[in-house]
Amino acid sequence: MEAFKLMRELKINLEQESIYLPWEKGLNLLESTLENDKQISARCRDAKVEDLWSLTSFFGYRTQTFVQAVNLLDRFLAIMKVKPKHLSCITIACLHIAAKLVEEECNIASTHDLIRISQCKFTISDLTRMEKIISEKLNFQCKAVTALTFLHLYHEVTLLHTSESKDSLSLDKLEAQMKACLCRIVFSKAKPSVLALSLLAQEIEAIQSVDMLEIAQCIQRHLKIADRELLYWRGLVAKCITDYSSPECSKPDNKKLVWIISRRTAQNLHSNYYSVPELPTIPEGGWDESGSEDSCEDMSCGEDSMGSDTEGPSVPPHLHHQINKQQTSSPYSQGVSEHLGATCH
Amino acid sequence: MKPVRGIMTGGSRRISSEARCLVSGSRAMSSAATTPPSVDKVDGFSRKSVRKAKQKRSQSSSQFRSQGKPIELTPLPLLKDVPGTEQPELFLQKLQQCCTLFDFMDTLSDLKMKEYKRSTLNELVDYVTVSRGYLTEQAYPEVVKMVSYNIFRTLPPSDSNEFDPEEDEPTLEASWPHLQLVYEFFIRFLESQEFQPSIAKKYIDQKFVLQLLELFDSEDPRERDYLKTVLHRIYGKFLGLRAFIRKQINNIFLRFVYETEHFNGVAELLEILGSIINGFALPLKAEHKQFLVKVLIPLHTVRSLSLFHAQLAYCIVQFLEKDPLLTEPVIRGLLKFWPKTCSQKEVMFLGELEEILDVIEPTQFVKIQEPLFKQISRCVSSPHFQVAERALYYWNNEYIMSLIEENSNVILPIMFASLYRISKEHWNPAIVALVYNVLKAFMEMNSVLFDELTATYKSDRQREKKKEKEREELWKMLEDLELKRGLQNDGIIPT
Numbered sequence: 001m002e003a004f005k006l007m008r009e010l011k012i013n014l015e016q017e018s019i020y021l022p023w024e025k026g027l028n029l030l031e032s033t034l035e036n037d038k039q040i041s042a043r044c045r046d047a048k049v050e051d052l053w054s055l056t057s058f059f060g061y062r063t064q065t066f067v068q069a070v071n072l073l074d075r076f077l078a079i080m081k082v083k084p085k086h087l088s089c090i091t092i093a094c095l096h097i098a099a100k101l102v103e104e105e106c107n108i109a110s111t112h113d114l115i116r117i118s119q120c121k122f123t124i125s126d127l128t129r130m131e132k133i134i135s136e137k138l139n140f141q142c143k144a145v146t147a148l149t150f151l152h153l154y155h156e157v158t159l160l161h162t163s164e165s166k167d168s169l170s171l172d173k174l175e176a177q178m179k180a181c182l183c184r185i186v187f188s189k190a191k192p193s194v195l196a197l198s199l200l201a202q203e204i205e206a207i208q209s210v211d212m213l214e215i216a217q218c219i220q221r222h223l224k225i226a227d228r229e230l231l232y233w234r235g236l237v238a239k240c241i242t243d244y245s246s247p248e249c250s251k252p253d254n255k256k257l258v259w260i261i262s263r264r265t266a267q268n269l270h271s272n273y274y275s276v277p278e279l280p281t282i283p284e285g286g287w288d289e290s291g292s293e294d295s296c297e298d299m300s301c302g303e304d305s306m307g308s309d310t311e312g313p314s315v316p317p318h319l320h321h322q323i324n325k326q327q328t329s330s331p332y333s334q335g336v337s338e339h340l341g342a343t344c345h
Numbered sequence: 346m347k348p349v350r351g352i353m354t355g356g357s358r359r360i361s362s363e364a365r366c367l368v369s370g371s372r373a374m375s376s377a378a379t380t381p382p383s384v385d386k387v388d389g390f391s392r393k394s395v396r397k398a399k400q401k402r403s404q405s406s407s408q409f410r411s412q413g414k415p416i417e418l419t420p421l422p423l424l425k426d427v428p429g430t431e432q433p434e435l436f437l438q439k440l441q442q443c444c445t446l447f448d449f450m451d452t453l454s455d456l457k458m459k460e461y462k463r464s465t466l467n468e469l470v471d472y473v474t475v476s477r478g479y480l481t482e483q484a485y486p487e488v489v490k491m492v493s494y495n496i497f498r499t500l501p502p503s504d505s506n507e508f509d510p511e512e513d514e515p516t517l518e519a520s521w522p523h524l525q526l527v528y529e530f531f532i533r534f535l536e537s538q539e540f541q542p543s544i545a546k547k548y549i550d551q552k553f554v555l556q557l558l559e560l561f562d563s564e565d566p567r568e569r570d571y572l573k574t575v576l577h578r579i580y581g582k583f584l585g586l587r588a589f590i591r592k593q594i595n596n597i598f599l600r601f602v603y604e605t606e607h608f609n610g611v612a613e614l615l616e617i618l619g620s621i622i623n624g625f626a627l628p629l630k631a632e633h634k635q636f637l638v639k640v641l642i643p644l645h646t647v648r649s650l651s652l653f654h655a656q657l658a659y660c661i662v663q664f665l666e667k668d669p670l671l672t673e674p675v676i677r678g679l680l681k682f683w684p685k686t687c688s689q690k691e692v693m694f695l696g697e698l699e700e701i702l703d704v705i706e707p708t709q710f711v712k713i714q715e716p717l718f719k720q721i722s723r724c725v726s727s728p729h730f731q732v733a734e735r736a737l738y739y740w741n742n743e744y745i746m747s748l749i750e751e752n753s754n755v756i757l758p759i760m761f762a763s764l765y766r767i768s769k770e771h772w773n774p775a776i777v778a779l780v781y782n783v784l785k786a787f788m789e790m791n792s793v794l795f796d797e798l799t800a801t802y803k804s805d806r807q808r809e810k811k812k813e814k815e816r817e818e819l820w821k822m823l824e825d826l827e828l829k830r831g832l833q834n835d836g837i838i839p840t
Contacts, residue, residue: 054785054788057784057799117777119778257785260779264731265731269738279577281623283626284624284626
């Protein structure tokens, strides 16, 4: 698209973006809620958004689907008081609605698969009902103008005007960073246009392109975004990106996921290779094992007194052979090793 | 293509040859039991269902007494009824009597004498367990002689050429009522407080041990169990024989792996080795390390691995606990011998590998992580769902997860492509669900790398699709060109 059209596109979206902003008071309420069983907190929401990202990735959905789903979720949670037990259903419903809006028919995962993979406990009819409820509550204004929309437009505009190479500003990287931001509820309060611009500005600063910086400032002026607002969000974005790129791995919480395996594999796992053998340990003698071709042992002085024929100190005399009875070996063999102390290592 | 013979014909044919066997009573008279080949093999694969139609095998023994006349043994008084001074002499006499062997294949002969020998043996077992001062120097050679006479024999050949240790019932030793007591007696003798290896070693020598080892090929699992205990005690008490025993076991295993692939006592020998390995002194001798690399690892290649895999895995893990530096050669060895066509074996290997990883040191892990996870990545993509499932289940192991986490930047790129692909393409929905768990774990572990890989993967796929499309269009263009030329030649289209 040529420059003029792009700019116009931006303006149109700008006008519409406030329609799709989640109710700020509702988001504040979520943020201030403490975690308990009866109410949804910000951390619950963030965890669910991460799940959304996992599922998006897994099913091969586009980033747009993810962003739309998050938008639906936030708008819904901001205006409805929801019980935590319904949150999974709502999340998956949002994802499914978003997929239907964005993806090609053939790529949309079935509701059956959605429920199975996400290991949720509700049924398909629950899901369908929830989708209806969500759509109604949001007045059927499902396809939102999101930060991603702006991000794409900004990216195009920048590349159009810049003299730098096209590869210097990676859209994939920007999208990934946006995804990281969306996983935190605080960014749902930002205007999409501002959030996208913050991301763009941060990246431009990182690659240190003066050229692109000017373009970004142009966009800011064109959309009449206040300096103070931009700076505020840029700060938060910067911090988020630092956390996202940090080499510290967060330990995955495997306990949340259920590992369902077939019966045969489960049986194999239980057959314990590590069963204590019935035979007690035979400590290796340090000295003369005559007949050995590589008996290159050092015969240390302590051994001479023993002589080569004395009883192997391995099986105690009191150890009677008992059929099918397990013998433990450790206490005994320790005692023996001490006895041999001088000779073995 | 050979016509498929009905199962009934083949089965009944075999059953009738069995019947002939049982009626004649003596193994020597039955014809060599050859399995009729063509029924068993359909399209070159043997039909296990046919083989299961066989009846349970009769017992067999290679102890043949060809003498016609019945055996007569003069009954001796009981040891407890005789004063202490006479007991040693009586003991020797009883030992002498027990050297007489009976034919158990003929179930009706010499019943009274068989019972006498049995009760004598029983008595000897008790005597050896509780008595004091009975073990004179003269007793040793007699004991060893009696034991040798009874247990050392040529084992009967396996009945069927196709004896499958996993599937078929083993042929049991017919003379077990006596044999068991002989073994029992010998073990108690060896464990007795009065037992002196310095005297015994004159009689329990290399020749004895060699014959003992040959017996491990017995099909009777009870016998092998006793042999295991006997050899274990001998190894423990006779230091002078240890190197010899180890060497002979080496030979047996090497022959087993590289020549015959037949030996019934591998599991028992490995159990003994487990207790030996457990007792190795540190630092490990070169001989032992050689044994690990040249014998234990190649043992994994044998077809009948399932019979002794538990014991083998135990030995391997014991070695690694003794000397962690052996980890790299062990894992490389396993990877080299990784099963390519046998899925059951693959599952076993995966189980063993997990046990090894359970005890691996992080520094060693780093050394082998690349080839290791390349193999795991192949396992995960396996169309055999059990293999894939077992491999994916590694991600449920906390310790392995912590190792993966520390090295996610190396491991994730290796695993990524196959995980992503099978999440789309695998036929088994349970596997797909497990893959989700694994991908989610990776995602949380290292988001940046994961996103990068996702982006690369997607763009690669798009490029591939584009290429495919271009290729198709090129072909279409060529087709059109041909068509056009054809039509021109025919004068339909003006040139």
